[in-house]
Amino acid sequence: MSNVDAQELAKFSELAHRWWDPESEFRPLHQINPLRLEWIDQRAGLRGRQVLDVGCGGGILAEAMARRAAHVTGIDLAARPLGVARLHALEAGVENLDYREIAAEALAAERPAAYDVVTCMEMLEHVPDPASTVHACAALAKPGGWVFFSTLNRNPKSFLFAIIGAEYVLRLLPRGTHEYARFIRPSELARWCRDAGLELQGSRGMQYNPLTRRYWLSGDTSVNYLVACRKPA
Numbered sequence: 001m002s003n004v005d006a007q008e009l010a011k012f013s014e015l016a017h018r019w020w021d022p023e024s025e026f027r028p029l030h031q032i033n034p035l036r037l038e039w040i041d042q043r044a045g046l047r048g049r050q051v052l053d054v055g056c057g058g059g060i061l062a063e064a065m066a067r068r069a070a071h072v073t074g075i076d077l078a079a080r081p082l083g084v085a086r087l088h089a090l091e092a093g094v095e096n097l098d099y100r101e102i103a104a105e106a107l108a109a110e111r112p113a114a115y116d117v118v119t120c121m122e123m124l125e126h127v128p129d130p131a132s133t134v135h136a137c138a139a140l141a142k143p144g145g146w147v148f149f150s151t152l153n154r155n156p157k158s159f160l161f162a163i164i165g166a167e168y169v170l171r172l173l174p175r176g177t178h179e180y181a182r183f184i185r186p187s188e189l190a191r192w193c194r195d196a197g198l199e200l201q202g203s204r205g206m207q208y209n210p211l212t213r214r215y216w217l218s219g220d221t222s223v224n225y226l227v228a229c230r231k232p233a
């Protein structure tokens with residue numbers, strides 16, 4: 001249990017009660033959710049699949065995937081967001097969904113090659129050893145299974161947009177949400193994926209227009225981006 005930063009978990013735990021408020025600090029996650037859900041579903045086909053969401057937080061993506069008839073397990077190491085996720089699923093009456101407080105590495109040892117689809121969104125930039133998380137996600141996927149990541153690129157533009165813009169100017173996120181040094185270049189993520197035996201299938205960038213307050217997917221991966229990988233059959 002070494003690949004965890006207690007301060008990072010504390011940040012998310014502190015805000016957990018507002019996780020499902022679409023106007024809160026979690027507004028960006030609510031807004032990008034339909035985009036990433038669609039991208040994942042189009043590739044992997046969620047219906048009837050065994051799906052694992054790593055670093056699920058309050059369950060925005062996990063619950064949406066369960067609503068698409070996947071059998072979803074969400075894992076996180078922050079207890080309060082998990083509590084919020086469980087309560088929300090209960091109130092919403094969403095079944096095929098459960099949550100566990102366990103590290104990806106520990107679950108990979110317990111249930112290797114158990115999932116058709118593994119998702120790990122906006123989480124790698126909060127852990128001390130993201131390559132270890134990527135490795136665990138790969139180990140958790142079945143042969144032929146899909147693994148999806150999203151994170152923040154590291155370059156002057158992403159510093160300007162994701163930290164100065166989002167935390168200081170537009171105040172979409174609390175100050176200190178992200179640490180620039182932990183951002184991950186697509187080439188770095190691609191190397192960790194290859195080292196873990198995954199094959200890259202594609203990537204997309206997420207764009208935001210502060211005037212219309214809308215997000216969309218594009219080919220520009222310079223700030224926020226998604227990656228799709230497959231474990232060879």
Ligand code: SAH
Nearest residue numbers: 003004012055056057076077078121122123
């Ligand atoms: N994936 C969710 C939440 C992103 S917020 C979504 O995109 O909607 C980042 C999440 O990563 C938080 O819930 C935080 O508790 C979790 N996290 C941070 N470090 C972690 C670790 N080492 N193991 C598991 N989860 C972690």
